[in-house]
Amino acid sequence: METVTNQLVSIEKPEIVAPPDWQPVIIGILCNWCSYAGSDLTGTSRLQYPPNIRIIRVPCSSRVDTWFLIKSLQTTADGVLVSGCHPGDCHYISGNYFARRRFLVTKKLLNFVGFHENRIQFSWVSAAEGPKFAKVVSKVTEDIKKLGPLHLYKKENFEK
Amino acid sequence: MDYTKQIQEIATRLFAEDKIDVFVGYRLTGFDDNQVPALIRESKDVPLLVFNQKSVFNLSNYLKNDHTRNKRVGLVVKGCDSRSLNLLLTESQVKREKLYVVGIACEGVVDDAGQKMQNCLECMVPAAVVYDELLGEANMERRFIINADIQDMAAKELVQRREYFEEVFENCIRCNACRHSCPLCYCAKCCIDQETATLYNGANTTSSAFHALMTWSLHLAGRCVDCRNCEKACPSHLPLHLFHKWNERVIYENFQEHLAGVHEGDRGAFYKYSMQDPDDFIM
Amino acid sequence: MSVETIVTDKAGLQKFYEAIIAKNETYAPVEKFGKYDFKLVKNLSECDPESPIAKTMSAKPLFFPRSAKIMKYVATSAGTDVSETDEDPLAGKRVIVGMKHCDARALQVLDKVYNWDFIDTDYQKRRLNTVVISTRCDKAETHCFCTSLDYDVENLDAMDVLIVNGNDGKVYIKSKSEKGIEFLNSGVTSHTSRVTEEAAGEELKKQYTAFSASFRLKMDYKSINEKLSKIFDTPEFENVSSNCVSCNTCAFVCPTCHCFKISDEKVKDTGVRYKSYDSCNNGYFTLMAGGHNPRPAKYRRWRQRAMHKFVYYKERFGENLCVGCGKCTTSCPVNISIFEVINQVSK
């Protein structure tokens, strides 16, 4: 006998079922000079984007240490979005080039140990790209809604 | 591969010419053919030195040791050891003029069971890249063979990988032996050490092990030279090389065939960039 | 106390193990990544009670867990609420199979420190509710030196049930305590071929003679104790510690090391306080907040470890804090042998 359910399960751990009113929490780490200004512009130009994102402002995308991402995923987040200036536009000249390398390796490694690759996403959003920011956040939220809740190595489990 | 005689000759000469204060090499444990690193301070102890295919431990670890700091050191390095030495030099942890490096063109070392170590089978740089003197043939080049177990692992489904690594993190006992035995982990305050940890205070839980191993392997990404000191030290025998080799592979494929510490003055992959770095994963 | 000995064969031993696992909460060595760790098992095929000693972690975590929860708390501006943690998962009635003599002996040594002054009730409870079944080794491994220490390996009474693989192909199962007799009578064995003490005694003695002859490492612990206590300031400690990488593996695998630290893990308002292993080889082990460190140099920490094992503990509790299992040596990444080191220092 097979019961067809519409319940959303965590993609990494199918035994974990999302509660019916589940909404993902996404940590957005934005660079001060472009993406944060971009998100500001989104707000001032009255563009809607999902409220699931919690924004943290950092001076530059290369300020994002890899363990910021790991810590986010281990505490509240179901997904992380890191956003910085377009290549060539970095306020500190080359910060985002360094960041780009770290992001790729972090994303691949976390994917390797069993996180879905869409849990960590990156974008380049400039200060003038308000609509793009709204689009990026909508897409990330949509992606993570499909993946279900993240229940891997959460700190608050206090296991063992 | 037995350079015992040559190394003893070199060490004797260096002590006689008063070029070094301490010579770091290997000696036998005294009962079997396993070897212990030896820090030789006087020429009378030089006959203890040996070097053969059982000389496994990466000696550049001892450059962060109390006994070698601010001293003139003679050091034996194999291919992988010399790469980590190269990184230590680039990162200003040791001074080149204080070192006398005996490089070895390594033919691969063996583990306790006598099998050739897996990292030696796929070694790309077997001969030492930094040396004052090289023993053996220098022109040894090998291919970059992608680790078979990495390939198997990457081919698995997401859920299977998660299950496998959950077991890895569960079996970690948070002793931090991996970090202490790594030649490239020289931070006085480490972000995964119990007392100075950033997110976890050292309780041994699966999540703290995940945090520690992930952060640690990402700090070593693009710097790890695959000497497997960490795996030798791990009391739980965890397959720590999976993280490092995976990172090495990602970095090699994406960042212009970067290999840590092969060229002099070459920094870790995260300390430089190129315009050609992949951008397609970024929205 | 009457001592019972059951004689059986290899197949009977397997049946014995199966019966134990079926009837009790049983912990046994389970292989993972090439090393064995004591875990709760459901059937015999998962585990290997005859695991090699060098590749087996000690059974210490079953009594002194790697991380034990002390308490849970909720700390908000409205007040603080401390609650005891959930039930101790290790406190129930249980059986451990596949322990070796050195491991069992380690528990005896640990009893001293845990029952000194403030009594560790959790540890006591775990000890009380556990039936320890220990197998005597047939052959010493490379780094074993248990026979050279201050306990009688042959007549060790640290375990409840002793299993000896006799040289005649028979297996002798012997109860060593009241708990052991009760356990053997609880229906785990259907064998009725029980022999007298004398009949089994000879075979056990023969096995022990062969076993003790297989030791490569032998020393006189009394002279070591005595000499070490006099040479606190010897520069030899600096020499022997020079190739240590301070990786702490030795302390984490040691069946008798019992130093721990207390740490808080907190998420928002709630948190858990843990008691977890620590090692005296860490530079920060004695580092105080003002920056004062009584043992700043590596050789001082090394000396503390060696002296604690062979001098201080002996002075205080009358036992060596070492059972000669050789686990520290086999897991050392640079093959430093504690046996060699103490012998070299006290030469």
Place this chain on the structure above:
Amino acid sequence: MEQLLVPMICKIDKVIQETPDVRTYRLKFKEEGLMEKFNWMPGQFVEFSLLGSGECTFCIASSVTRKGYFDCSIKRAGVVTADIHTLLDEGDEVGIRGPYGNWFPLDDIKGKNLLFVGGGIGLAPLRSLIQYCIDNRNDYKDFTILYGARTSADMCYKEEIKEWQENKSLKVILTIDRPEESWTSNVGVVPKILEEVVKPEIANTKVITCGPPIMIKYTIQSLLKLGFADKDIITTLEMKMQCGLGKCGRCNIGSTYVCKDGPVFTNEQLKKLPDEF
């Protein structure tokens, strides 16, 4: 043991800023009736925990004769103490375990002259004994307190020192390391003042000293030079501790557990210990 490590909750009654980096926390047990049952002797210590940050060892800085509260003086030095200073205020709750350790040999010092030598935050454990002795003043003969600090601003318990100075039955000598403008008392390090100004009577005197490790070392040296016997010099040791129960092994000096056999030692006992403190 896990339940032995669970702290009792205390409420902070009062916070006194002693110096720029030392604060005294006056604590009371939250649960009714616990305060009356909580008895300690001068020299004992408690494990003070700020839940979420960690646990630290502090000596109790007040005497059991002053009922209804106890004090802990905390210097900002490490991670947890920094958190304590920034996060804790009056009315907040902390965890306390204790009291642990041994205490000053009250029987031995009865009927003797007492000389207290304190430096910096090292006055805290002495204060417990000083208060105790003041409250039982008739049991002791001459009573001298020598207290040194780096600067006049670094002196702890300023109000209380004023009280002591006004108390005719005590002799209080203060010193600072370097001259300051408005400072009228002695200038110089503690051992120097001890030899040049205090000139204590040797016979029938017990010296109780505490301070930074380097100060203790030189104070003991000059006390021995003055002719004091080893058994008449009493000090309290500082060692890193985690459990306070004689289990965790951090405070081992030789076969001695500082948390059980200490923290109060006479110089006679200290001489037998290996030089690791």
